[in-house]
Structure formats: C-alpha cells, structure tokens
Amino acid sequence: MKAITCIRNARLRGKEFLFDIHLDHDGTIAKIEPATGATGTPDEIDAAGGLVIPSLIDAHLHLDLAYSLDIVSANKSGTLTEAILHWSAAKKTMTAESVKVRALRAIREEVSCGVGFIRTHVDVGSAAGMRLCEGVLAAREQTKELVGIQVVVFPQDGILKDRGAYEQMRAGLEMGCDLVGGIAHNERTDDDSKRHIDMLFDLADEFDCDIDCHIDETDNPESKCIEVMASKAVERRRRNRVTGSHVCALSSYNDVHASKVIGLIAEAGMNVVTNPGVNLHLQGRFDRYPKRRGLTRVTELLEAKVNVCAGQDCIKDPFYPLGTGNMFEAGHLLIHADHLSQPEQIEQVADMITVNPARALRLENYGTDPGCQADLVVLPVESMHEAFRLRVKPTAVLKRGKLVSP
Ligand SMILES: [Zn+2]
The missing domain is CATH 3.20.20.140 (Metal-dependent hydrolases)
Known part of the structure; x- marks a missing residue:
C-alpha cells in the first residue's frame, strides 16, 4: 500500500478556502496549511477542491x-x-x-x-x-x-x-x-x-x-x-x-x-x-x-x-x-x-x-486536526449535503496515511 505524504487542495467541513494536509510517516496528520495551488507529486493526492473527511x-x-x-x-x-x-x-x-x-x-x-x-x-x-x-x-x-x-x-x-x-x-x-x-x-x-x-x-x-x-x-x-x-x-x-x-x-x-x-x-x-x-x-x-x-x-x-x-x-x-x-x-x-x-x-x-x-466506539485521535490518525476519505464533492444527495463513493481512502482504496 502506497504511503501518502500530502493531500492538496482539500476542503474541510465547516471551513472556508482550500488546504494542504501534510501527513507524517507515522500515519498521523502533521500539519494543515492554506493550499499553495500546487498539484500532487506521485506520493501526494490532489483533492481538486473536494471535501476531505475522517473515515x-x-x-x-x-x-x-x-x-x-x-x-x-x-x-x-x-x-x-x-x-x-x-x-x-x-x-x-x-x-x-x-x-x-x-x-x-x-x-x-x-x-x-x-x-x-x-x-x-x-x-x-x-x-x-x-x-x-x-x-x-x-x-x-x-x-x-x-x-x-x-x-x-x-x-x-x-x-x-x-x-x-x-x-x-x-x-x-x-x-x-x-x-x-x-x-x-x-x-x-x-x-x-x-x-x-x-x-x-x-x-x-x-x-x-x-x-x-x-x-x-x-x-x-x-x-x-x-x-x-x-x-x-x-x-x-x-x-x-x-x-x-x-x-x-x-x-x-x-x-x-x-x-x-x-x-x-x-x-x-x-x-x-x-x-x-x-x-x-x-x-x-x-x-x-x-x-x-x-x-x-x-x-x-x-x-x-x-x-x-x-x-x-x-x-x-x-x-x-x-x-x-x-x-x-x-x-x-x-x-x-x-x-x-x-x-x-x-x-x-x-x-x-x-x-x-x-x-x-471510543476512538482516539479521530478527526482532521494535526495529530489525528491519518484515516481520511477524499470525496468528489464539496459538501456532505452533496455526498448524501449523490451517495458518492470516495476518490481516495487512506488508513494511517496509506492508500487503501481504490
Ligand atoms: Zn443488528
């Protein structure tokens, strides 16, 4: 399974603008910064303005x-x-x-x-x-x-x-x-x-x-x-x-x-x-x-x-x-x-x-904040409303920073 280092151009629930989510090699979220507009290198994912949510x-x-x-x-x-x-x-x-x-x-x-x-x-x-x-x-x-x-x-x-x-x-x-x-x-x-x-x-x-x-x-x-x-x-x-x-x-x-x-x-x-x-x-x-x-x-x-x-x-x-x-x-x-x-x-x-x-389920370190486990889902839509309306499937699924689907 491929380790991902960054999810670029990500939208987060309840926040304006786009972000780059940098991941640590221990499978956690290292830091979140305003998106630079760069597109992904092979070990990065470009969310292209799509919503990124925890698992x-x-x-x-x-x-x-x-x-x-x-x-x-x-x-x-x-x-x-x-x-x-x-x-x-x-x-x-x-x-x-x-x-x-x-x-x-x-x-x-x-x-x-x-x-x-x-x-x-x-x-x-x-x-x-x-x-x-x-x-x-x-x-x-x-x-x-x-x-x-x-x-x-x-x-x-x-x-x-x-x-x-x-x-x-x-x-x-x-x-x-x-x-x-x-x-x-x-x-x-x-x-x-x-x-x-x-x-x-x-x-x-x-x-x-x-x-x-x-x-x-x-x-x-x-x-x-x-x-x-x-x-x-x-x-x-x-x-x-x-x-x-x-x-x-x-x-x-x-x-x-x-x-x-x-x-x-x-x-x-x-x-x-x-x-x-x-x-x-x-x-x-x-x-x-x-x-x-x-x-x-x-x-x-x-x-x-x-x-x-x-x-x-x-x-x-x-x-x-x-x-x-x-x-x-x-x-x-x-x-x-x-x-x-x-x-x-x-x-x-x-x-x-x-x-x-x-x-x-009493899960620890769940979420999209720095320090949380990088269990993340990249969606092809901008909001949860759209995700429900279209019953979307994710464009990428990460478990502890590694790509597990598709
Ligand atoms: Zn039952």
Whole structure:
C-alpha cells in the first residue's frame, strides 16, 4: 500500500478556502496549511477542491450475515421474527471458512465506500456455536491494515431462551471479541428480558468491556427494555459505555412516556444506533395503513443531546435484501425517514456516520486536526449535503496515511 505524504487542495467541513494536509510517516496528520495551488507529486493526492473527511464509521453491522440472502430460506413475512428463525436454521451448518469469505467481501466493499471503522455483531449460541465468531475474527485479522473492527458477541436467539449462549458469549470475549451484545426483547417474558439485561452488565463487568445491545427492535409499544437498560447504566455508572441499537418501540410509546424514557437515556449517557434501511424494511409489518416508519425518535433524541449514530446493519441477507456498505446511502434514507432535511439537520446526519460513532466506539485521535490518525476519505464533492444527495463513493481512502482504496 502506497504511503501518502500530502493531500492538496482539500476542503474541510465547516471551513472556508482550500488546504494542504501534510501527513507524517507515522500515519498521523502533521500539519494543515492554506493550499499553495500546487498539484500532487506521485506520493501526494490532489483533492481538486473536494471535501476531505475522517473515515466514515459503520456503528452497526453483521459481517457473519453479509451476502447470505441466497443461502437462507426466503423471509416471506418480511418480519424480524421470521428472519431470526430462518437464519437460526441456516447457521447450524455454516463453516467458519464460508463466513470468513463473505465477511471479507463485505469489509472490502465498506472500505471502498470510505468506511474506516466497523462495529460488527457476531452470532454465538446453540445454532451458531463459535464458528461464526471464528470466521469474523479471521476476516478481521486479514484486513487489519485496512479497517478497525470491534466485534460484539451477539446471542441472537436469546440468553435464557437459548441455553449455553451465555457461556459462548464468555468464550467469544476470551477469543478476542471486544463487547458484550444482547437482544433484550427476544426472551419469553418481560421478567426474562430484565434478567437478560442484568446478565449483560455482569459479563461486561467481568471483562471490563462496553455493551451494545439490540433492544426494543419492534413496533410493540409494550416493549420497554430500554428503560431497564438505561436505569441499569445509571446505577452501575456506565456513562458512554452502553449502546442501545435500534430502539424502535420508542416511536410507538405515547409522547408522555417517550419523553420520560428519552430523559433517562440522556441521563445514562447511552449511545443510540439507528439503522434506517433495516428499520424501514422490518418494522411496520403488522400495520395496515398508515404504516409506521420503524425508526426510533431520532430528532427528539438529538434534541435531548443523546449521542445518536447510524448503521448499515445488513448487506443482502435474510433480514434485508439490499445494502451496499455506503454510509451515505444510510444517511440518505435517514434524512427521508425522520424529516432531517434542513441544512443543519443534514450536517447532524453527517455527524451520525462520523464523529458521533467515533464517540460511541471510543476512538482516539479521530478527526482532521494535526495529530489525528491519518484515516481520511477524499470525496468528489464539496459538501456532505452533496455526498448524501449523490451517495458518492470516495476518490481516495487512506488508513494511517496509506492508500487503501481504490
Ligand atoms: Zn443488528
């Protein structure tokens, strides 16, 4: 991979004029100076007035699921429940090698779209065994020069419902996974969901790691796991170390209760990840018309200063037949789904695929300031607004100062 010494004629978010971004050989940004107008030598890149941003971040992905649509039975109802059922049957016979091959394809696709950090969930449990985890960890090892990947152990079929899953979560963390995952709403009763949440906090304490839990991924207004999780996060003083993924049911609560829950999420310092494409696709399936949009209350969470991120979630699998790994596409959908169309709101959506997930993933030295890691993306447009409108692919992607795509 070629080391780059300077990106010339670069535009930076929120700044006027053009800059030359000089890179150090240790893979960091050395200094930023007004552009001299020079064009690039072979170890330089000419951004030609295009926007340069830090790596895009996909805060929620399932690498073990990617490109599995054709090898799993068709999801005829289009619901989350049916997808889990078919996926559960299919993963029983999957090999670690086949998972690795599909994960590598998804990683390379995301890198070509400018993604430099991924948080992926990976199934463990009686159907998955440790094979899916092994496959994804092998893919991470093989691509560690291209992208930073955090792996979340994910008991897709429940913890109390699926005996042995908890021990396999522990085994996954011992194998090198980074976070405790969960699916609190996928237990038999509300009491079991509460026990599920307690067990996540116990395991996270045991390994001193963060939690990222699929939670209330349903339109059912009675699904209230998020308030249990947020109050636990307050009790156990886990500010900015707990993420709630999806949180769809929040949109179906009455406004009074939703306001209380949003206050609690803010008090707990929880991060929330919305997955616009998948939430639009899987939710609202029991509605006639009008159909709910399925996403959480993004605008209201932002107003309450909650750190909200957006994820791709799925690429061509039984949960979602589309998905490209292009975070501008996820943002494009989010702008539509929650009416985030004012110029300042479009910038907020840009934050949801860059600085907000950097905070949720607790990345250090992320950004475009001197001293930051030179994980940079050169875009063929002048603004994030245009990047969303055209769902662009980058003209250059750098990881630690080296060109990783194209
Ligand atoms: Zn997910």
